[in-house]
Amino acid sequence: MEEKQTEISQLGEFGLIDRLTDGLVPRNESTLRGVGDDGAVLRYPSSDVLVTTDLLLEGVHFDLTYVPLKHLGYKAAVVNFSDIYAMNGTPRQITVSLGISKRFTVEHIEALYSGIRLACEIYGVDLVGGDTTSSRQGLVISITCIGDALSDEIVYRDGAKDTDLICVSGDLGSAYMGLQLLEREKVASSGQRDFVPQFQGKEYLVERQLKPEARRDIIEELHKADIKPTSMMDISDGLSSELLHICKQSHTGCRIYEDRIPIDYQTAVMAEELGMNLVTAALNGGEDYELLFTVPLHYHEKIESLPGIKVIGHITKPELGCAMITRDGNEITLKAQGWNPLLETDSE
């Protein structure tokens, strides 16, 4: 299946870095110097600088049995861009650190990098540095993203106010259902040669899991409509967990409505097939990388008219707590049951 493979030790650290970063040309004015010195040099004279970072570990955050390296690289970059958009900023630079175990070849790392570089190209981001080292076990990916925003444009988590509308972009739970599907096919394939996974009619779920996009389009849409959210986050751990962050930091409560949570048809079918609770998946699934934000009540009509955005509830006074109103009119208290890798069982 695989082409010619080159051992990393044949190139050495600096040879590998040269190969991976070959032909990089800065796209942003703020990038003065990229790869090749003790550090990168950036310039932000008139906007604020946003910094976010993510650590991804093989066996915890990704499974290379079904995640192609190029997709992994793309996703690793995009989830960082998503954090910058979630502050209403624009991602500009990333640094990429890799820990690489012996089973990876130069070609593997090139595939990973091709995904990172593709994401950078699509989102207009410069790869400006990093660190490359060996790992004793598995692949380690640490990405830091730097972005910018005008000072008065930045949106924090703590600005939600009583009566604000709670909005989400896209749909929820599909990335989680994609993961379930991939895991199911992995189990089914075990020990079988020439196994063909069954993804027909569920391509959207697989794509949401393997190749998420950051919602730059939503940020641009809001900007054009002249709507600045009062608070915003991206949904990486699940709607429920993120909404609790916003309410805690804003000192508010909230009400969301089960029947307003946007769920794709494929997500619903898959939940049915697996006998899983659909709303639980949408509330706690995680890895959606959609935007969760609040806007003042008077934007109601305007926001409802924007494509890809749905109002799912409203902010309340803190004493009302955080709850979801079910289809049959009951109130369920929201809990952070999101995907928390710190609580998972480890192999060590």
Added chain:
Amino acid sequence: MEEKQTEISQLGEFGLIDRLTDGLVPRNESTLRGVGDDGAVLRYPSSDVLVTTDLLLEGVHFDLTYVPLKHLGYKAAVVNFSDIYAMNGTPRQITVSLGISKRFTVEHIEALYSGIRLACEIYGVDLVGGDTTSSRQGLVISITCIGDALSDEIVYRDGAKDTDLICVSGDLGSAYMGLQLLEREKVASSGQRDFVPQFQGKEYLVERQLKPEARRDIIEELHKADIKPTSMMDISDGLSSELLHICKQSHTGCRIYEDRIPIDYQTAVMAEELGMNLVTAALNGGEDYELLFTVPLHYHEKIESLPGIKVIGHITKPELGCAMITRDGNEITLKAQGWNPLLETDSE
């Protein structure tokens, strides 16, 4: 030996982060917002922004058999500061990402963090964010450091010119000898209870390995003396490897003199004891975190008068290549035999 230990799962990711980042107060004007949102917010209206990152993996970069967690945290932060100083800048912020396996408790991570926070305190740096996750095996530390410098103050690797003097701070090879000593005592202690390691008279070596400092003092000294280096790097992989970087990027050659390489007495004694070549250790040992820099020839007297700095040779035209003149007058071509974790044998 150990006090009360708390399982990390008792606190969860956000509980742990709250505990680790409790009481953090920004020290720098450039830090507008630290931990607690999708990203940190910084402001650099009048200086350039420097970014550097390092990935440290258990079993590759550190051995917890003899490295105390607090020291590890201190060192992990300081080696990043060192990269910023090596560009003639000032470190201002760091983000800290940790991958933590099940054998670590809350108290362990607090010890690690206490070292990171101590380093931040001493060097005036703000901890502004990060990511905390579980790891399947061992400890993963990824730190990104952001610093600043006035645009015309930044020193790159590519500015060395023919006839420039090559200077190093401090002494070389001691951190490497410290590592050899710690490894020797680890082997000696194997299987023995109540083993007392033999560090008498070699405390300096142990300290250089376990608790290196970044040479802020040298940067300040050069600044006061009004000397701006033409090129600079910190010595993390070994003098030989770093000097080759400077010469390659500056398109020059170099000559350094064996008898001018600064070596501490304890380093020499240890090399003798272990039957190792002292100059090889000084050239290729790595982890010195001293500064290697070049200055124009006319600074000769001025630079020789500064404490803690030694002129070890000079830059030449590129066709002369890179070589060391030995005590007996021979020329040895410099090679990058520095500590390269990518070439080491892994367990996987």
